[in-house]
Amino acid sequence: MPAQPDDPVNDPARNGAGDEPRWSELAAQPPSPERARAVELALRERLPADCVLSREEELRPYECDGLAVFHQRPMLVVLPHTEAQVRDVLLECRRLDVPVVARGAGTGLSGGAMPHAAGVVLSLARFNRILEIDPLARTARVQPGVRNLAVSEAAAPHGLYYAPDPSSQIACTIGGNVAENSGGVHCLKYGLTVHNVLGLRGYTMDGAPVTLGGRALDAPGLDLLALMLGSEGLLLVITEVILKLVPKPALAQVVMASFDDVGKAGDAVAAIIAAGIIPAGLEMMDRKAAAAVEPFVQAGYDLTAEAILLAESDGTPDEVADEVAAMERVLRAAGATAIAVSHSEAERLRYWSGRKNAFPAAGRVSPDYYCMDGTIPRKAIGQVLKAIEQLEHKYQLKCMNVFHAGDGNLHPLILFDANQSGAWQRADAFGADILELCVQLGGTITGEHGVGVEKLNSMCVQFSPAERAAFFAVKRAFDPAGLLNPGKAIPTLARCAEYGKLHVHHGRLPHPELPRF
Amino acid sequence: MQALLRELRERVRHAHESRTPLRLRGAGTKDFYGERCEGQLLELHGYAGVLAYEPAELVLTARCGTRLSEIEALLAAQRQFLAFEPPALGGDPTIGGIVAAGLSGPRRARAGAARDFVLGTLLLGCDGELLHFGGTVMKNVAGFDVSRLLCGSLGILGPVLEVSLKVLPLPPAQQTLRFEMAEGEALAAFNRWAGQPLPLCATAWFDGQAWVRLSGAASAVRASAQQLGGERIESEPAAAFWRSARDQTHPLLSRAASLWRLSLPSTAAPLSLAPPAAQLIEWGGALRWCATDRPAAEMRAIAAAAGGSAMHWRGGASGSRFHPLAPPVLELPRRLKARFDPHGIFNPGRLVAEL
Numbered sequence: 048m049p050a051q052p053d054d055p056v057n058d059p060a061r062n063g064a065g066d067e068p069r070w071s072e073l074a075a076q077p078p079s080p081e082r083a084r085a086v087e088l089a090l091r092e093r094l095p096a097d098c099v100l101s102r103e104e105e106l107r108p109y110e111c112d113g114l115a116v117f118h119q120r121p122m123l124v125v126l127p128h129t130e131a132q133v134r135d136v137l138l139e140c141r142r143l144d145v146p147v148v149a150r151g152a153g154t155g156l157s158g159g160a161m162p163h164a165a166g167v168v169l170s171l172a173r174f175n176r177i178l179e180i181d182p183l184a185r186t187a188r189v190q191p192g193v194r195n196l197a198v199s200e201a202a203a204p205h206g207l208y209y210a211p212d213p214s215s216q217i218a219c220t221i222g223g224n225v226a227e228n229s230g231g232v233h234c235l236k237y238g239l240t241v242h243n244v245l246g247l248r249g250y251t252m253d254g255a256p257v258t259l260g261g262r263a264l265d266a267p268g269l270d271l272l273a274l275m276l277g278s279e280g281l282l283l284v285i286t287e288v289i290l291k292l293v294p295k296p297a298l299a300q301v302v303m304a305s306f307d308d309v310g311k312a313g314d315a316v317a318a319i320i321a322a323g324i325i326p327a328g329l330e331m332m333d334r335k336a337a338a339a340v341e342p343f344v345q346a347g348y349d350l351t352a353e354a355i356l357l358a359e360s361d362g363t364p365d366e367v368a369d370e371v372a373a374m375e376r377v378l379r380a381a382g383a384t385a386i387a388v389s390h391s392e393a394e395r396l397r398y399w400s401g402r403k404n405a406f407p408a409a410g411r412v413s414p415d416y417y418c419m420d421g422t423i424p425r426k427a428i429g430q431v432l433k434a435i436e437q438l439e440h441k442y443q444l445k446c447m448n449v450f451h452a453g454d455g456n457l458h459p460l461i462l463f464d465a466n467q468s469g470a471w472q473r474a475d476a477f478g479a480d481i482l483e484l485c486v487q488l489g490g491t492i493t494g495e496h497g498v499g500v501e502k503l504n505s506m507c508v509q510f511s512p513a514e515r516a517a518f519f520a521v522k523r524a525f526d527p528a529g530l531l532n533p534g535k536a537i538p539t540l541a542r543c544a545e546y547g548k549l550h551v552h553h554g555r556l557p558h559p560e561l562p563r564f
Numbered sequence: 565m566q567a568l569l570r571e572l573r574e575r576v577r578h579a580h581e582s583r584t585p586l587r588l589r590g591a592g593t594k595d596f597y598g599e600r601c602e603g604q605l606l607e608l609h610g611y612a613g614v615l616a617y618e619p620a621e622l623v624l625t626a627r628c629g630t631r632l633s634e635i636e637a638l639l640a641a642q643r644q645f646l647a648f649e650p651p652a653l654g655g656d657p658t659i660g661g662i663v664a665a666g667l668s669g670p671r672r673a674r675a676g677a678a679r680d681f682v683l684g685t686l687l688l689g690c691d692g693e694l695l696h697f698g699g700t701v702m703k704n705v706a707g708f709d710v711s712r713l714l715c716g717s718l719g720i721l722g723p724v725l726e727v728s729l730k731v732l733p734l735p736p737a738q739q740t741l742r743f744e745m746a747e748g749e750a751l752a753a754f755n756r757w758a759g760q761p762l763p764l765c766a767t768a769w770f771d772g773q774a775w776v777r778l779s780g781a782a783s784a785v786r787a788s789a790q791q792l793g794g795e796r797i798e799s800e801p802a803a804a805f806w807r808s809a810r811d812q813t814h815p816l817l818s819r820a821a822s823l824w825r826l827s828l829p830s831t832a833a834p835l836s837l838a839p840p841a842a843q844l845i846e847w848g849g850a851l852r853w854c855a856t857d858r859p860a861a862e863m864r865a866i867a868a869a870a871g872g873s874a875m876h877w878r879g880g881a882s883g884s885r886f887h888p889l890a891p892p893v894l895e896l897p898r899r900l901k902a903r904f905d906p907h908g909i910f911n912p913g914r915l916v917a918e919l
Contacts, residue, residue: 066903181831183755183831184830185755185758185759206759206760206761207759227705228705230703234702239703241709242676256892258893261829261871261872262830262871263828263850263871263873264673264677264827264830264847264850264851265666265677265716265827266827267873267886267887267888267889267916268886268889268893268894268897269713269716269717269897269900269915270666270679270715270717271713271896271897273679273709273712273715274708274709274710274713276709276712277708277709278708278709279705282708294758294760294761294762295761297761317620317621318620320619321619323733325732325733362761362763362780362781362784363763363783363784363787365783365787366780366783366784366787369783422701422702422703424618424621424623424700425620425621426618453702454702454703455701455703456702456703489699489700490699490701491699491701491705491706493706494701494703495703495705496705498706498707506707509706509707510696511695511696513693513694513695514696514707515707517689517697517710517904518707518708518710521710521900522708523899523903524896524899524900524902524903537707
């Protein structure tokens with residue numbers, strides 16, 4: 048992006064390169080007591096007493112999101128009740144030059160909601176109402192603090208549900224789902240959050256109201272709605288969302304297949320897609336993951352298998368019967384050593400229970416675990432799993448693999464003990480290696496968890512300096528002062544220079560002839 | 565192609581430096597579409613060719629000048645297709661033009677819009693830089709989703725040189741049903757059916773007849789056709805009807821002296837136009853084509869009151885084509901345009917007069 052010297056907030060003398068934010072001015076150091084008091088007083092003047100938290104014990108629960116290794120106590124937490132209060136918080140913080148980090152349930156896994164030391168956490172926990180379900184139009188109008196699963200529960204009496212179902216759906220909120228463009232088990236067939244949001248309302252950091260999309264299927268002008276999905280709270284604070292609801296299928300059944308080789312299981316995934324089948328869910332667990340979850344959920348997993356595939360079919364009963372039969376044929380041809388099909392809803396849920404409980408199960412077998420989130424072309428699944436095995440030796444850490452195989456979205460869980468000196472550093476480097484491998488294979492460093500603070504370095508590998516400058520240009524257009532969730536999602540030129548790894552050009556390595564991993 | 569790419573980059577860089585507006589053009593099938601725009605012609609149809617297509621990955625990557633016919637033939641050979649059914653509009657559009665316009669066909673309400681299938685793009689920036697956004701995998705939240713922003717931007721942020729699209733397997737079975745129904749009755753039925761677990765992939769209403777296309781597994785299509793009833797239409801006339809809606813060869817769309825496109829909530833009541841205008845309704849009620857020479861202000865007021873927007877698609881009096889944006893709504897697009905194209909060289913005014 049070309050620099051624009053006529054723009055007062057983008058004066059290169061004051062900023063980093065081009066549109067890069069004012070890191071020096073927004074240094075993540077705690078504010079002076081005088082500054083903290085002045086900001087608190089200013090916000091208390093605008094908000095009811097129950098909306099501002101400032102005592103240390105009140106602030107502590109907000110120090111981190113689901114990725115606790117990155118934590119930071121905020122200067123203040125505000126919990127507004129109304130849209131007008133959200134706007135007031137933003138106006139006041141803009142006036143006082145205070146960073147703002149919006150927060151939903153705090154279940155994110157990339158540190159995207161990690162507070163800023165000199166900033167305010169804007170919790171949307173009180174925006175927890177489902178405002179309207181319109182069964183005929185198949186829409187739900189909700190506040191951002193509504194839990195994902197609550198939408199489907201409210202729509203259920205009408206035979207409808209909200210399709211995106213991230214693993215954390217009992218706790219995570221719609222606002223956070225929008226910020227991360229969350230997926231889930233069913234997004235292969237039913238799409239990501241971006242495919243299921245019709246419109247939203249929110250405020251820019253300058254306190255200006257913004258309405259994007261709506262109940263019609265398109266709107267004039269640039270499609271800013273799509274740009275908001277996955278924007279990690281850097282562009283707008285969202286206060287209302289219109290969601291698309293879809294009819295609940297008459298029946299769902301799951302096929303569970305065992306494989307004696309992860310490569311064969313990976314090829315089976317590609318074979319199902321190549322056979323013209325788009326399963327409602329297509330998930331994979333490796334032997335280590337199955338072994339960890341089986342004592343916990345007793346799902347009856349084949350513990351001798353190197354990999355287990357779960358493939359779900361949904362639709363009318365005839366359709367499901369046909370599709371299940373077709374999937375069984377493909378899985379057998381791909382070398383499945385055992386196949387089981389669920390014959391009741393209880394059995395279906397039991398087959399899924401291990402997949403859904405993989406994270407808590409990891410917590411049972413290891414003091415700490417680190418969940419990665421790269422996406423790769425499906426055909427590379429076997430290759431990546433074998434490379435991860437080699438990395439286990441290199442870093443002397445175990446890694447279990449559960450993932451959305453149908454989407455090629457990996458969730459390696461690196462097991463470590465944070466009390467061992469250097470263990471976290473090894474886990475971190477292990478994770479970065481996996482993500483770099485994803486980029487080399489033509490994939491991406493994050494499928495659905497977001498960059499947050501966690502993957503800033505890996506962004507340097509995936510994007511060129513010009514591409515990162517374009518992201519900062521988008522950021523500047525929405526938030527000229529750079530106060531909304533600063534320091535997340537996009538690394539600065541200086542940071543990437545310091546990280547010093549090569550930018551991999553669009554899946555093509557600088558020296559493809561060199562052996563790696 | 566490398567020489568052409570160099571030339572395109574050079575021309576854009578030069579246009580940026582000399583502040584010369586460019587008019588981006590693929591096959592020219594959408595020359596009529598959008599606002600008028602002046603500038604030196606930047607022809608993009610030569611930068612053509614499919615770069616990658618792996619059926620099991622469900623992704624196709626092509627240069628912007630690749631023709632729709634070539635892509636569709638390649639996909640059909642593997643029993644796959646572009647599920648958003650991009651309109652050909654009486655020609656053979658380029659994939660770059662399809663993404664730039666962001667238009668979708670009859671399947672839109674169920675399958676999604678063009679932007680829902682865009683996975684990644686290569687943008688030619690105003691200073692000649694090549695910028696990759698998104699990628700070729702199904703799920704990707706690294707960086708802002710600029711690819712989807714570019715879809716439907718009509719080139720005002722720069723030419724999309726390459727695009728990766730998600731493709732889907734062709735449904736094994738299709739069946740079109742036709743019902744004698746008044747407009748209001750059809751709108752109610754479309755919305756009611758869309759809330760049921762039926763393999764409904766397109767609906768349309770014209771001249772007292774409702775058309776319903778089912779697609780999916782043969783068993784599901786058969787069972788649902790039985791459940792819904794209506795007259796079963798043979799596959800050839802059925803395909804011809806949906807093709808006419810998609811490509812705008814339907815008499816209402818091709819012959820109207822002045823054609824309006826209203827994008828509304830699917831549950832919006834039948835339009836009260838006096839005298840009544842001939843209409844083709846698609847997308848379960850969310851898209852209403854009206855052949856009418858009513859004044860623009862009236863059409864826009866009707867659409868806005870129903871919670872949507874009205875575009876003057878073709879013909880009629882001159883004047884702005886797209887539904888105007890209020891000044892506060894223009895502010896963010898204006899700032900984005902200023903950053904991606906500070907000298908306003910890319911398709912000035914084509915999407916919005918002010919940009």
